Amino acid sequence: MNSPSPPRNAFCTLLMIAGISLPLYANASDEMAKKMDSNGDGKVSAAEHAAAAKAMFARMDADKDGSVTAAEMDASHAAMKKDGQATDSEMSSADKIKTIDADGDGKLSAAEHEAGSKSMFGKMDSDMDGSVSEAEMKAGHKSMMGKKTDK
Secondary structure (H helix, E strand, C coil), X not given: CCCCCCCCCHHHHHHHHHCCCCCCCCCHHHHHHHHHCCCCCCEEEXXXXXXXXXXXXXXXXXXXXXXXXXXXXXXXXXXXXXXXCCCCCCCCHHHHHHHHCCCCCCCEEHHHHHHHHXXXXXHHCCCCCCEEEHHHHHHHHHHHXXXXXXX
């Protein structure tokens, strides 16, 4: 059975979930790149991106059952706001999950999250060099979010 194609805004959703649900406002792509760039080389490798996505999933999976529900994602976003981080709230957590919920069970498994993150990274790596620069991240945000990411 073929699964339906993801909605056009699926990449935007992946960006919010896998990146990840870090702030998506002016200069946020710079902040995201710096947070994910663990070796400080100015680029985010696939391994760094995957590690950041895995850490985000672990933070969202409050009950540690291996899946993230909309309620857990909402709680994670609330905690981020409490810590002074802005979050993009144009889409509900349930809708974000639905976009990459391959088995349609209404929650996001670690495997679904990982697959979505990997797909997002591949799309953002426009020069296909195996890493995402701040410019590529900024361009990805602008392209997928339809918003300005610089002032």
